[in-house]
Amino acid sequence: MNTWDSGIEPDYPAMTVLGGLRVVLRALLLAVVVFGGLLLLLLLRLIERPLFRLHRPMTPYITQMVCRAALTIIGIQYQVEGMPMQRRGVVVSNHSSWLDIFALNAAKRVYFVSKSEVAGWMGIGWLARATGTVFIERNPRRAQEQTLIFHQRLHEGHKLLFFPEGTSTDGLQVLPFKTTLFASFLKDDIRHEIAVQPVTLIYTAPAGTDPRFYGWWGDMSFGAHLLRTLAPARHGSVRVVFHTPLPVADYADRKALARASEDAVRSAMPQDKVLESELEVAR
Template identity: 30%
Template sequence: MRWLGVALVFLTIVPLHVLVSLVWRRDAVPPIFLGLMGRVAGLRIRTEGVPCRGGLFLANHISWLDILALAKTSQAVFVAHSGLAGHGGLKWLCDQNDTVFITRDRRGSVASQVEQVRAALSDRPLVIFPEGTTDDGTALLPFRSSLLSAVEPLAGQVPIQPVALDYADAAAIAWFGDEPGMTNVRRILSRRGRIELTIRFLEPLSGEALANRKTMTAEAQQAIAQALRLPLAAQIP
């Protein structure tokens, strides 16, 4: 039944999005589309706290469901690995929500990535997953600070908000290790029952936490680890 729901959402929303993009705004429909996809996949979301308008979200990363959930609750835009840009249909979907593609494994590209992130800051929040990949929900992976260079000069002007994604059964839905993406999608869509998720929009960073990108990263990681009651991984550059 969930596969049928996915097909119905695509057939209904994609033509609507194309029409709305021609006569109004391209960013109006994608958050609705992503939210509906999350609902079809079984997501049931509860929120705590208030998402900041604009600025930067720093969130832990468990699953592709994270993107559907944050788009629904905050109309967010995302930073994603450039590997996704190699898949035509998926890239088109990402482009419709103004995804920022970066290449994390090329050190020489950090400066250009910083400019991409800075340019993407707008009224819609921009989400970075500082772990750089998904995990199994048992501990936070080390947070990376390099992309926060984009907002370092704007500290105190642009809100920088940690966001804790707390799944009731993270280990069962997590996408990590060697599991292929489509295998995980099929596994999630074949599940019965709901996927309960609490999104905790934590207090924006302030004071000494805004001193530089490393302090921002460390404070965000600590806040999320405390909210999720998870072990705190060591910070890396």
């Protein structure tokens, strides 16, 4: 079966002198905003941690402001549709790029669930730990321990966010959702208290460029993709669409909950190219 990933990267515009200057300027501004925000967050956590422990009543606002500023610096137009849920629960989204982190944090104060390897990535790992990311291992022996961590964070009012596709894509489609993590939220001690809110991220490429411009997948280098993203004179946009929350107690098992979440995310994707027949085979 042919997969969605042809292995052919978008035909990015050639880098110009002016594009190079924009890269340098935007990169410097991003570094100041991101790492300046990180320093402020760490200093505030020195006060916040002993007083509130896991609860973070102040620092998530810094993360949100930094991410909004980052999108402005890059030049990506940003639009939110729908209402972020107020009740306890989990957020799930399609995954196109590292830009998703900025778009989702800018829209709602959330805590990402990420694979444990990310904790060791230079720079990104520091930021992830500082902003309260929950790191998980793909190890069945750790499943119960990780479920307890999820429940503890949810009871503190944290909105946990994860990408059920399990990988980033070209941004034009939604891949079948993996169901494993959904099982953690169906336990009897929490299922009646929480909901899952599906969110769709819809990117529109800069005028005249490949529709996959913002997608970051496969063997693409982060550094090269970052440079290409910072270079355009005029950018496209990202829409963050919040769907109606799904009460976990309404679903019999993880597969039903995952499918309902996937259907909601897919419903807002006007450019979804994955054939339903291929999805059924992939499942």
